Amino acid sequence: MQSLHRCAPVLRQLRASNLAFQRAAIARNAPKATTSVQRRWQSANAQTKNEATTAASTDPHIDPPSAAAAKQIKFTSESYPELKRDPKYAQLTSEHVAFFKQLLGSESAVLDGVTQDAGEDLESYNSDWMRKYRGHSNLVVRPGSTEEVSKILKYCNDNMLAVVPQGGNTGLVGGSVPVFDEIVINLARMNEIRSFDDVSGILVADAGVILEVADNYLGERKHIFPLDLGAKGSCQIGGNVATNAGGLRLLRYGSLHGNILGIEAVLPDGTIVDDLCKLRKNNTGYDIKQLFIGGEGTIGIITAISILCPQRSNATNVAYFGLESFEKVQQAFREAKGQLGEILSAFELMDGRSQNLYHTASGNRLPLEAEHPFYCLIETSGSNSEHDQEKLEAFLEHVMGEEIVSDGVVAQDQTQIRELWGCREGVPEHLGHWGGVYKYDLSIPINELYALVEETRAKLSEAGLIGETDEFPVVDVVGYGHMGDANLHLNVPVRRYDKTVEKALEPFVYEWVSKRSGSISAEHGLGIQKKPYIGYSRSETMIKLMKQIKSLYDPNGIMNPYKYI
Numbered sequence: 340m341q342s343l344h345r346c347a348p349v350l351r352q353l354r355a356s357n358l359a360f361q362r363a364a365i366a367r368n369a370p371k372a373t374t375s376v377q378r379r380w381q382s383a384n385a386q387t388k389n390e391a392t393t394a395a396s397t398d399p400h401i402d403p404p405s406a407a408a409a410k411q412i413k414f415t416s417e418s419y420p421e422l423k424r425d426p427k428y429a430q431l432t433s434e435h436v437a438f439f440k441q442l443l444g445s446e447s448a449v450l451d452g453v454t455q456d457a458g459e460d461l462e463s464y465n466s467d468w469m470r471k472y473r474g475h476s477n478l479v480v481r482p483g484s485t486e487e488v489s490k491i492l493k494y495c496n497d498n499m500l501a502v503v504p505q506g507g508n509t510g511l512v513g514g515s516v517p518v519f520d521e522i523v524i525n526l527a528r529m530n531e532i533r534s535f536d537d538v539s540g541i542l543v544a545d546a547g548v549i550l551e552v553a554d555n556y557l558g559e560r561k562h563i564f565p566l567d568l569g570a571k572g573s574c575q576i577g578g579n580v581a582t583n584a585g586g587l588r589l590l591r592y593g594s595l596h597g598n599i600l601g602i603e604a605v606l607p608d609g610t611i612v613d614d615l616c617k618l619r620k621n622n623t624g625y626d627i628k629q630l631f632i633g634g635e636g637t638i639g640i641i642t643a644i645s646i647l648c649p650q651r652s653n654a655t656n657v658a659y660f661g662l663e664s665f666e667k668v669q670q671a672f673r674e675a676k677g678q679l680g681e682i683l684s685a686f687e688l689m690d691g692r693s694q695n696l697y698h699t700a701s702g703n704r705l706p707l708e709a710e711h712p713f714y715c716l717i718e719t720s721g722s723n724s725e726h727d728q729e730k731l732e733a734f735l736e737h738v739m740g741e742e743i744v745s746d747g748v749v750a751q752d753q754t755q756i757r758e759l760w761g762c763r764e765g766v767p768e769h770l771g772h773w774g775g776v777y778k779y780d781l782s783i784p785i786n787e788l789y790a791l792v793e794e795t796r797a798k799l800s801e802a803g804l805i806g807e808t809d810e811f812p813v814v815d816v817v818g819y820g821h822m823g824d825a826n827l828h829l830n831v832p833v834r835r836y837d838k839t840v841e842k843a844l845e846p847f848v849y850e851w852v853s854k855r856s857g858s859i860s861a862e863h864g865l866g867i868q869k870k871p872y873i874g875y876s877r878s879e880t881m882i883k884l885m886k887q888i889k890s891l892y893d894p895n896g897i898m899n900p901y902k903y904i
């Protein structure tokens with residue numbers, strides 16, 4: 340950092356500790372010179388590496404539970420006895436299964452638990468990532484082309500067989516798994532990149548392409564996928580579009596509603612919706628593809644997308660701060676927007692409790708030595724590394740000089756970038772360490788964003804549900820999320836799913852959000868978890884319009900039944 344010595348006391352203090360570190364580094368023959376905050380980071384990191392590897396390096400793939408773990412999960416039909424199988428749907432027979440086998444040919448394309456014992460093969464398709472929902476499906480079909488999807492859906496529609504579209508099965512609201520015996524239509528075999536134009540930046544790809552694979556493919560061509568999230572190693576781009584996933588880059592690149600240019604999808608009657616448009620501008624009537632974005636598989640199956648992908652930035656910087664209050668987090672965000680404006684690509688929030696639990700569950704040391712009530716991770720992405728570095732340093736000097744930020748570190752290379760990101764991206768996964776997590780994904784006016792975490796914690800404490808030993812179901816109440824998008828993830832890690840906890844949380848959380856005109860689902864969708872609560876965020880009129888759309892596209896109601904619509 341170029342001007343530490345002319346700055347406020349906090350920076351002088353940092354400089355002093357950096358000098359001490361430098362002496363120690365020289366003694367250890369540290370190979371390269373580093374800047375002030377970077378040295379602190381490396382100091383902490385050197386110890387971390389001896390103890391454990393990072394989330395980013397050990398856990399690149401976020402998978403649904405294994406078959407054995409899935410067997411422990413309670414069936415959704417038992418957890419929610421009010422849900423009843425709709426008798427209008429036919430029961431699967433050997434004749435149905437024979438049709439699918441004949442259509443799809445390959446053995447691996449049909450997992451048949453109807454005419455034979457499928458063993459544990461079906462378990463991971465029936466159970467969700469949170470270990471909260473589990474269905475009874477006896478049949479998984481894995482089509483390899485749009486035409487096959489079309490024939491499958493037409494057959495199901497003609498025979499009143501209910502289906503659940505499934506991508507990477509990383510959804511967090513129970514939308515991707517069956518409730519009863521619905522057929523799972525898994526898109527994993529549709530995984531081809533169809534085309535990419537490096538002048539326009541438009542990618543056309545099958546729905547089953549894994550997000551990380553798409554991003555790596557684009558990376559080799561100096562572009563990026565305009566969406567990034569912790570489950571990128573497992574989720575599919577079709578699932579991302581079906582949930583209108585938000586993720587870590589929305590602040591910079593906007594929502595999929597803007598980036599998706601075209602969609603190919605199949606309606607329940609087999610109609611192929613051929614709207615794989617590659618134009619940025621196309622004002623020719625209703626924009627029907629928007630209905631599939633965030634539709635959660637309730638009106639059809641997305642089989643391919645075309646999407647506008649930005650140029651990959653030459654320079655990426657990541658910094659991680661400790662802050663003393665949520666007020667200071669807001670000030671830091673305001674300053675980041677003002678001073679980093681066009682290069683700011685992420686501003687993420689983690690409270691101290693979420694970082695402590697991440698540390699406990701993962702074994703990874705946190706980047707800062709002292710504990711702070713709040714942490715932020717910011718990322719800048721620009722085209723000129725010198726210019727970006729200068730801006731970032733000026734910003735850091737300002738926020739530390741003004742004592743908005745108490746301490747901070749800046750990553751110096753790709754490994755450090757991954758490790759800092761691990762402290763944010765590793766949170767959702769590691770919160771599940773104790774058994775389960777009640778997860779709420781909420782849009783809240785930014786000034787009140789954290790108040791919900793405090794009130795929820797107080798409520799569960801008063802009810803005697805939080806504690807350190809096994810008799811208490813709740814481990815803690817934590818908050819983290821996409822501060823830049825005013826999107827809070829309120830998470831309640833638990834030792835076991837427990838109806839008393841659920842009743843204390845719901846509808847309390849939804850009422851709280853509704854009173855502030857927020858949204859009960861910022862980016863994860865509604866699935867089964869939020870089915871009863873849609874009215875907290877949508878008016879009667881809007882719900883009626885949604886139902887009309889559903890019955891227009893899916894008159895028999897075979898698509899993803901028992902979910903939000």
Ligand SMILES: Cc1cc2nc3c(=O)[nH]c(=O)nc-3n(C[C@H](O)[C@H](O)[C@H](O)COP(=O)(O)OP(=O)(O)OC[C@H]3O[C@@H](n4cnc5c(N)ncnc54)[C@H](O)[C@@H]3O)c2cc1C
Nearest residue numbers: 506507508509510514569575577578579584585586636641
């Ligand atoms: C560790 C972790 C971090 C996460 N971080 C984020 C985050 O930052 N932001 C965010 O928005 N989400 C996040 N998620 C949630 C999840 O990854 C996203 O919702 C993702 O978009 C789901 O994609 P998927 O392929 O796994 O879909 P699935 O889970 O398989 O399905 C999700 C829904 O989409 C439907 N669906 C799937 N594929 C299709 C298709 N081809 N056509 C029609 N419908 C389909 C399913 O029926 C289901 O209703 C995270 C999840 C995990 C586990």
